[in-house]
Amino acid sequence: MSFARLGAALCVAASFAAPAFAQSEINKPECVAPANPGGGFDLTCRIAQTGLTPHVSEPIQVTFLPGGIGAVAYNQFNTTRTDDGSAIVAFSTGSLLNIVTGKYGEFTEKDVRWVGTAGADFGAVVVRADSKYQDLKQLMDDFSADPASVVVGAGGSVGSQDWMKGALLLREAGASPTDMRYVAFDGGGDAIAALLGGSIEVYTGDVGEMVPHIEAGQMRILAVMSPERLDAPFADIPTAIEEGYNVEWTILRGFYMGGDVSDEDYQKWVDAFKAAYATEEFAQVQKEKGLLPLNMAGDELQASIEERVQRLRDIATEAGLIN
Structure with missing residues (x-):
């Protein structure tokens, strides 16, 4: 057998043998x-x-x-x-x-x-496309001045994951999480409907669920709560940390x-x-x-x-x- 054929045969044998050694x-x-x-x-x-x-x-x-x-x-x-x-x-x-x-x-x-x-997945600060909030700083300024002036909503009761995202934002704004004006919904779908309907102003949801809504032009993400900026389709959205707020979820x-x-x-x-x-x-x-x-x-x-x-x-x- 030639060296070339021998080498090819060994490579084939190795390719079959490799998974057995790699498996737990x-x-x-x-x-x-x-x-x-x-x-x-x-x-x-x-x-x-x-x-x-x-x-x-x-x-x-x-x-x-x-x-x-x-x-x-x-x-x-x-x-x-x-x-x-x-x-x-x-x-x-x-x-x-x-x-x-x-x-x-x-x-x-x-x-x-x-x-x-x-x-x-990562937390996201979401508003309607026509919201007065153009960036996270405007929202955080309102949280700092008067936390109860902003209606926040999400899927889950007080103490839930989505509530905690809002609590982190308020804490970073220098306010107490207990001052948050929070509306609880049965799930993210209900909260999104409430945001689009105008009964809440801010939705503290997850970025992964937002793709179809962003593509439809209905909502805007002010910031993602990831440690670093995400890849497409979120590459243009700043992180809260980038905006100067130490909030990550x-x-x-x-x-x-x-x-x-x-x-x-x-x-x-x-x-x-x-x-x-x-x-x-x-x-x-x-x-x-x-x-x-x-x-x-x-x-x-x-x-x-x-x-x-x-x-x-x-x-x-x-x-x-x-x-």
Whole structure:
């Protein structure tokens, strides 16, 4: 056999062999969505199910464990499934907020192992296209002078993710979050309808859901609450930080495991996520599911969670949600 043919044969053999070495050997891998089918947790698990396929030895099964917006699952993985090395559970920034405000019971962020992320969405400060607010500074000046003069609305009650975005804005404007004139809606769709109808002036939503409305010319985003400016179609929209206000809200979506999972089992999942993050295919899955890349796994995610939870705890304390 010629050297050329031998080299080609070795390359082919390597191409077939490579996935076997790259895959994590996980027995009956499972992603638990702590809600009913449909919605954010289901979406998060579907990203793992599809995006990790080339990087785990068996197909990932998605199961559902609804109750308490994640509370039932968090309790189960802190009691009867603390060492389950086959299962990951979907979470969001809202889950972290629930931990902080005690909605998940006695367990804290330190009782589980944070594995990897599915991606992220970011908060957005949204007004109608014909709003008097042309930029974030005008809004923040009004918040500073008289917080109750601005009607803010979003999907979720006081203490929810969307409420927290408004609270952050008021705090940065030198006002108390408790002074915010806030109207709660059942979901983002209702809040958007209220904004378009004129019953609220500002919507503290998520940037990912705004694409069709911006394209239709109905609304304007004053700022995104991302650490850095986003890519198209949001490349022309400044961040709140750029505008001089230290306000950031990342809607993180990811996965945790029980606190007693072995280092070996934990690392298998971390390795699978890191391998997936390095591929264009995973980025495409994120895009198709409406999420933006925010890829962290293992120690990096663990440190990020601790920082995020402390920030949420500070805000929740200041807002009177916890003592």
